[in-house]
Amino acid sequence: MQLLEPPSDQIIGVKAFLDILNETLNFAFPAVTIEGEVSSYKVNQGKWVFFDLKDEDATLPCFIPIYQLKVPIEDGMKIRVTGVPKVTKWGKFSLTVKSVSLAGEGALKRAFELLKAKLQQEGLFEASRKRALPRFPERLGLVTSGQSAAYADFIKILGQRWGGMEIQLADVQVQGQPAPAQIVRAIEYFNQQASVPDVLVVIRGGGSLEDLQAFNTEEVARAIAGSRVPTLVGVGHEVDVSLADFAADVRAATPTDAARIVVPDKAEVIQDIGHRQRRFEQTIRGRLDRYQNHIIRQINVLERFVRLPQARLQNLELRLLNAQRQTLAMQQQRLNSLSRLLGSYDPTATLKRGYAIVRKGEQVVTGPQQVNVGDSLVVQLAAGNINAKVDK
Known part of the structure; x- marks a missing residue:
């Protein structure tokens, strides 16, 4: 690269001088990484x-556009910045920062707490957002380093416990500056598939807080929380907790624990099926009994x-028969009484007792004033009639 050099016998303007100065700085320090403590932090x-x-x-x-600042910082934090030195048109010297990383465990922990509070306030870690993992997944999307011990352990435990699953690996870096962007792209890749996996698993083995920093970045936490595929995250050792863990639907303590969570143990499933079958058979037998x-x-x-109506019917028939008999007897008795009463009014019976009926024509004579001398009379007796005439 050829630097601009002002002619020794010419006078140059301020802008030209600053352009030459900035080119010189850019040539000498195309990119420089500096470590120090943050002070006078502000956003305009x-x-x-x-x-x-x-x-x-x-x-x-130092100066950086806010969209390039991937980690939360505040006064007093120790950080490393990579950037280009520059003199502004106002003659102020500053470092135009391209990237910021945290330096020292204290800064990492503080940044973790700041970002955690921010995302928590947004509701990103709410329990109501968590989804259950399917009991028997058939396809897994796995985001990790394919050369890591965590990957080997996960695959081994998975095969021992269940096996026969389709596993699609997104081989990414799990630490260092490129790691967050690679992890986010892998998550987006699985979510954009026409047929998405049943579960998205993100794992990484143990390490220092700085080693695990990729899983404490805002972009990775948001990508996990925004996944339309249920997520399982197992990062570090049991004591390690990352923002990715908080954002996931289910957290595993370690990558090995993630393998135990994502699939059941086939021996336990077989035993459970046998137990359920026996309980089912007992239930069926109990219900049949x-x-x-x-x-x-x-x-x-x-x-x-059936028997009760028959007995009732027989009793009713007997009662009806008895009632009929009693009714007939009463009617017969009444008939006899009426017959005797009618017999007492029968004139023939009266005639048989020596009485007679005297008629004058068609008129029954009941007294002497009804006849005159010379009238012809008919005297009816029990054995016949006698014709008579009144002579006095």
Whole structure:
């Protein structure tokens, strides 16, 4: 690269001088990484971040667009910045920062707490957002380093416990500066498939807080929380907790634990099926016995209902017959009484007792004033009639 050099016998303008100075700086320091402590941190217009990077002996003004700042920082945190030195048109020297990473465990922990509080306030870690994993997944999307011990352990335990599954690996870096972007792209890849996996598993073995930093970044946490595929995250050792763990639907303590969570143990499943089968058979037998006893009871009740009407019918028939007999006897007795009563009014019976009926023509004579001398009379007796004439 050829630097701009002002002619020794010419006077140059301020802008030309600054252009030459910046080209010289860019040639000498195309990219420089500096470690120091943050001070005077501020954000202008929600777009531009300004802060000073200092140590015990000096202070360096820094500038970065907010969209390039991937980690939360605040005054007092120790960070590493990579950028290009530049003199602005106002003559102020500063470092135009391209990337920021945290330096030291204290800064990492503080950034973790700041980002955790931010995402928690947004509701990203709410229990109501968590989804259950399918009991028997058939396809797994796996995001990890294919050369890692975590991957080997996960595959081994998975085969021992269940086996026969389709596993699609997204081989990514799990630490270092490129790791977050690779992990996010892998998650997006699985979510954009026409037929998505049943479960998306993100794992990484143990390491220092700095080693696990990729899983404490905002972009990775948001990608996991936004996945339309249920997520299982197992990062680090049992004592390690990452923002990716909080964002996941299910957290596993380790990659090995993730393998135990994502699939059941086939031996336990077989045992459980046998136990359920025995319980089912016992239940069926119990129900059949209860149904049989119920049917027998119903038959007995039905038989009683059948026998009872028969007995009632027979009793009713007997009572009806007795009633008929009593009625007939009473009617016969009444008839006899009426017959005797009618007999007492029968004139023939009266005639047989020596009485007679005297008629004058068609008129029954009941007294002497009804006849005159010379009238012809008919005297009716029990044995016949006598013709007579009134002579006095």
